[in-house]
Amino acid sequence: xxxxxxxxxxxxxxxxxxxxxxxxxxxxxxxxxxxxxxxxxxxxxxxxxxxxxxxxxxxxxxxxxxxxxxxxxxxxxxxxxxxxxxxxxxxxxxxxxxxxxxxxxxxxxxxxxxxxxxxxxxxxxxxxxxxxxxxxxxxxxxxxxxxxxxxxxxxxxxxxxxxxxxxxxxxxxxxxxxxxxxxxxxxxxxxxxxxxxxxxxxxxxxxxxxxxxxxxxxxxxxxxxxxxxxxxxxxxxxxxxxxxxxxxxxxxxxxxxxxxxxxxxxxxxxxxx
Amino acid sequence: xxxxxxxxxxxxxxxxxxxxxxxxxxxxxxxxxxxxxxxxxxxxxxxxxxxxxxxxxxxxxxxxxxxxxxxxxxxxxxxxxxxxxxxxxxxxxxxxxxxxxxxxxxxxxxxxxxxxxxxxxxxxxxxxxxxxxxxxxxxxxxxxxxxxxxxxxxxxxxxxxxxxxxxxxxxxxxxxxxxxxxxxxxxxxxxxxxxxxxxxxxxxxxxxxxxxxxxxxxxxxxxxxxxxxxxxxxxxxxxxxxxxxxxxxxxxxxxxxxxxxxxxxxxxxxxxx
DNA sequence: CGAGTTCCGTGCGCCACCGAACACAAACAA
DNA sequence: TTGTTTGTGTTCGGTGGCGCACGGAACTCG
Numbered sequence: 028x029x030x031x032x033x034x035x036x037x038x039x040x041x042x043x044x045x046x047x048x049x050x051x052x053x054x055x056x057x058x059x060x061x062x063x064x065x066x067x068x069x070x071x072x073x074x075x076x077x078x079x080x081x082x083x084x085x086x087x088x089x090x091x092x093x094x095x096x097x098x099x100x101x102x103x104x105x106x107x108x109x110x111x112x113x114x115x116x117x118x119x120x121x122x123x124x125x126x127x128x129x130x131x132x133x134x135x136x137x138x139x140x141x142x143x144x145x146x147x148x149x150x151x152x153x154x155x156x157x158x159x160x161x162x163x164x165x166x167x168x169x170x171x172x173x174x175x176x177x178x179x180x181x182x183x184x185x186x187x188x189x190x191x192x193x194x195x196x197x198x199x200x201x202x203x204x205x206x207x208x209x210x211x212x213x214x215x216x217x218x219x220x221x222x223x224x225x226x227x228x229x230x231x232x233x234x235x236x237x238x239x240x241x242x243x244x245x246x247x248x249x250x251x252x253x254x255x256x257x258x259x260x261x262x263x264x265x266x267x268x269x270x271x272x273x274x275x276x277x278x279x280x281x282x283x284x285x286x287x288x289x290x291x292x293x294x295x296x297x298x299x300x
Numbered sequence: 301x302x303x304x305x306x307x308x309x310x311x312x313x314x315x316x317x318x319x320x321x322x323x324x325x326x327x328x329x330x331x332x333x334x335x336x337x338x339x340x341x342x343x344x345x346x347x348x349x350x351x352x353x354x355x356x357x358x359x360x361x362x363x364x365x366x367x368x369x370x371x372x373x374x375x376x377x378x379x380x381x382x383x384x385x386x387x388x389x390x391x392x393x394x395x396x397x398x399x400x401x402x403x404x405x406x407x408x409x410x411x412x413x414x415x416x417x418x419x420x421x422x423x424x425x426x427x428x429x430x431x432x433x434x435x436x437x438x439x440x441x442x443x444x445x446x447x448x449x450x451x452x453x454x455x456x457x458x459x460x461x462x463x464x465x466x467x468x469x470x471x472x473x474x475x476x477x478x479x480x481x482x483x484x485x486x487x488x489x490x491x492x493x494x495x496x497x498x499x500x501x502x503x504x505x506x507x508x509x510x511x512x513x514x515x516x517x518x519x520x521x522x523x524x525x526x527x528x529x530x531x532x533x534x535x536x537x538x539x540x541x542x543x544x545x546x547x548x549x550x551x552x553x554x555x556x557x558x559x560x561x562x563x564x565x566x567x568x569x570x571x572x573x
Numbered sequence: 574c575g576a577g578t579t580c581c582g583t584g585c586g587c588c589a590c591c592g593a594a595c596a597c598a599a600a601c602a603a
Numbered sequence: 604t605t606g607t608t609t610g611t612g613t614t615c616g617g618t619g620g621c622g623c624a625c626g627g628a629a630c631t632c633g
Contacts, residue, residue: 081420088441091520097442113430114423119524120437150387152395157386160433164393167440168361168369174589198610207444209591214612230599230610247364251392259388448620471580482621487582503580503629 029237030059031129036080038104040131042142042261047145055131060084066122073117075132076108082128085205086163087121096170096207102124102189104260109156111135112142113147125205126186126196151261154289158259165248172205173246178206179216180245181227186290187235188253194234220244304402305330309353311377312424312470313404315534320418328404333357339380339395346390348405350383355401356462358437358478359393369443369480372435373398376464377533382429384408384420385415397457398478399469424534435525442521448481451484452489452519455479457500460508461526493517 034055035041043051060066060082061212070179077084084101098120101107110118116135133141141148169178182202186195199217204212217233220226225240226233235241307328308314316324333339333355340346350357357374371393374380385393389408406414414421442451455475459468472490476483490506493499498513499506508514515523 067618086437088437089443090441092445095443096444098437098440109433110430112426114427115528118430119434119528124463153385154387156429156433157383157388157391160382160386160429160436161392163433163440164359164361164371164436167371167436167443168363168480170440170443171369172363172365172367200610207441210611211592211613212590214610228611255388255392289336473580483581484583484622489582490584501581532613 031081033080034078034131036103037078037106037131037261038261038263039155040078040105042147042151044147047141047147047243050141050144051133054110056133058130058132060128060130062124062127064124067118068121069119070117072135073108073111073255076106076111076135076138077122077130077132078106078283079103079128079130079189080128082124083126083186085123085125087123087205088119089121094207095204095214097205098166099159100189101159103130104189104256105155106152108135109152109159111138112152113156117148125201126190153258158256161255162252163165163250169246169248173248175206175208175212176219176244177215177246178208178214179220180241181243181249182206183233183235184245184249187238187240187254192239193236196232198231199228277282304354306353307351307404309376310351310404311534311536312378312379312428313351314512315420315424317420320414320420323414323418324406327406327410329406331405333397333401333403335397335400335511337397337402339397341393341394342392343390343429345408347382347386347408349384350395350403350405350410351379352376352401354464355397355403356399356459358396358398360478361393368477369481370478371439372432373458373462374432376403377462377529378428378432379425380423381411382432383409384411385425386429395437397472399463427532431529434528438521438525442519443480446519446521448479448485449489449492449517450519451479451481452486452493453514454522456506456508456514456527457511457518457522460511466509466511469505469506471504474500 030036034051040051040055060077060079065078066075066084073088079101080103080300084107085097086107087095087097087229089095092178098173101122105165107122108161110116142152143149164276169181173181182205186197187193199213200210202217203213204215217226217228220241221228223240225237226235228234303309307324313324313328328351332352333352339348339357339410352374353376355375357380358370359372359374359380360367360368360370374395380395391402391543415425416422416568419501422429442454446454452475455478459470460466471482472486476486490499490501493514494501496513498517499508501507516553
């Protein structure tokens with residue numbers, strides 16, 4: 028089931044067919060994900076792709092000033108190291124373990140070979156790439172427009188989606204680094220949430236008591252991203268056979284009758300409406 | 301040369317080999333890109349991929365509140381419609397023509413077929429996808445940390461890179477919508493730039509007089525993104541034969557001797573250093 | 574030419590967030 | 604025990620960007 032030692036606890040790995048699986052089984056290597064561990068760094072060629080089964084990996088940018096900003100998170104729904112099959116080999120971002128857990132890694136050349144060899148692997152990895160890009164883009168818009176309180180809620184929801192229980196093990200300082208804001212701002216935000224009875228905080232532990240309440244206080248961003256992940260990726264591997272249905276549905280591209288057209292100038296007026 | 305009617309003015313199309321080219325020639329269709337035209341919208345299946353030869357297309361997010369935020373721009377270096385070959389078929393973003401120009405489009409199924417058929421096409425499109433993702437991620441970090449003045453400079457540089465001359469034809473209101481800030485803030489920012497003699501403004505026209513000066517006032521983001529584009533993509537098609545060299549160099553992935561390791565906790569302390 | 578529209582400049586109050594500094598309590602190590 | 608590190612709560616002045624409200628200049632169209 029959802030046991031971190033089972034590769035099939037990763038949703039991408041779980042979606043592989045029996046035809047692909049033997050290839051992978053041989054090359055997958057179990058790894059611990061320790062807090063703070065750097066899975067990759069800018070400029071340094073990536074040697075492995077990581078498939079978390081538990082824990083959370085954060086993709087973040089460090090600015091010249093020393094400030095940091097998380098652009099996306101990866102859990103058991105995805106893979107760390109898309110640049111390997113996209114072709115760059117490295118990125119300008121950091122991949123760091125945010126919450127400890129376990130996962131599996133596969134050599135850079137192995138995943139490149141599998142990407143070329145198997146249509147299903149390519150389908151899975153590319154759809155995941157689109158989902159990840161959506162998350163990054165939504166983060167960009169969220170960073171621009173939404174208040175810290177909302178972003179903290181959204182961040183908690185993203186984390187909750189990727190851990191088993193209702194508790195995330197992070198300090199407020201770490202949340203602040205991820206959101207790219209002051210620690211004090213996070214303290215005040217979680218203070219308000221705690222006062223409202225939505226969460227409970229205790230030195231590096233945040234328990235979510237009322238997820239629905241957090242969702243109400245968050246911005247739309249988490250919901251938009253989650254919906255897109257659900258559309259693009261296979262679901263939780265509770266029932267492995269269900270992934271056969273996903274594969275059947277997803278190998279046919281959608282069709283439509285609509286055509287490109289001119290919208291008056293809706294977005295040009297976004298601020299004046 | 302850099303004639304917008306020539307498909308080879310698009311850097312991706314220019315990098316195709318003589319073997320691929322006949323396939324494409326038949327299916328490419330010349331199109332005008334008119335300001336405000338929506339090349340795609342959220343949820344609506346995309347019917348074409350667009351390869352601009354001139355003009356600029358903006359990828360933007362509209363929030364529920366009506367606010368907008370540009371996450372990336374596409375010019376003659378790229379393609380609009382990555383979701384077609386990534387597999388989603390649609391995205392949660394809008395693709396709108398920001399600066400008028402010309403380009404070529406190809407049917408959704410055609411680009412999917414070519415993506416599957418040709419290793420070079422796949423290489424080009426996936427490397428472009430990584431470059432675009434880098435641009436989006438850097439925008440996310442930039443939105444978080446940098447002042448409007450810096451972002452305006454960065455935005456001007458991104459635009460300059462994609463137009464022939466030193467003038468961009470946009471209103472300050474439009475820049476504000478792209479950056480997701482008030483029009484007045486942009487007015488003040490460009491006012492300062494004009495006072496410094498770096499640009500000249502006139503009703504929807506901004507001429508850059510001192511690009512180096514703009515670069516000094518901008519944040520690091522534009523330079524980081526441009527460097528990554530240069531690394532990942534073929535260069536300007538001034539000399540078509542040069543692309544053969546690019547292909548030769550890029551079909552072999554880089555190698556390395558480094559290995560994943562733990563960094564103390566650099567980013568955890570970003571704010572306390 | 575006059576009327577309407579688009580685009581740009583400016584001024585003002587407001588507030589979310591920042592930067593810095595400090596107090597305190599829990600965990601931990603010697 | 605004592606000291607040290609780590610995580611959290613609080614305060615306070617400063618400010619960048621927001622929302623709003625004008626006014627005027629330039630372009631367009633009847």
